[in-house]
Amino acid sequence: MASTKQAVSAGSDGDPRYAGVDERKRKRMISNRESARRSRMRKQQHVEALADQMTQLENEKKIMEKNINSVSSMYVGLESQNIVLRAQLAELTDRLRSLNSVLQIAEEVSGLAMDIPEIPDMMLEPWQLPCPMQPVTASASMFQC
Template identity: 60%
Template sequence: MSARPSRQSSSSDDSGPVIDERKRKRMESNRESARRSRMRKQQHLEELVNQIAQLKIENESSEARINMQMQQYGKVESENTILRTQIMELTDRLQSMNSVLRFVAEFSGMAMDIPEIPDPVLKPWQFPSPAQPIIASANMLQ
């Protein structure tokens, strides 16, 4: 039960219209507050939708960069495989040439001053020319 006294209609009691006016103002204020709350929620929802769209764009951009880097990596890896194969073939040729030179020197019986052709693959620290330092940075990968 309500603790309020029930309203009685009497001509001497003018509190009825004042209460009705207060109630009307309170209801109007509540409606306005609810409208503002709905507007804030709608604005927040729109901000979240915009943020989702922006993040999707960034995600697609990142995926495109990753795919491009993966393609470049695959290309470099293929080139490295080719170069490694060429190194092995050239090393075999070099060893064969050195064997032929030794055989010719022994067979001819002459003291031929045939220098040994250095093998940079087997002894990379003894390059015929000074090695240049390799300069790299993380920016090269981007």
């Protein structure tokens, strides 16, 4: 009888909800509640960490979008400059051909030998490199992270 009173008084001293429950069951319930509280705290911290990570990734995305837009506008500018330069190249090449043909006529009429320069291949085919292609050697280890 005395042990029952001790269990009841111990239960009522700690938490009145557990007054009628034996000691082992009461400790287990308290332990489970504490474990659930810790689990909720961990879950809340995880959610907050994910929210922080999402904010950081959104900021990085905005920066990357700005960089992409900047590079795209630079590309458009360079492309338009390239178009202008190609048109100028074509015009200058035509003018050089015309001048060379005038020199050839003058050479034939005067009978004097003139040094008529050839039109460089680079002007006729600007996509070709001015220097010969050299092989690039690579190994598989260069591409591994």
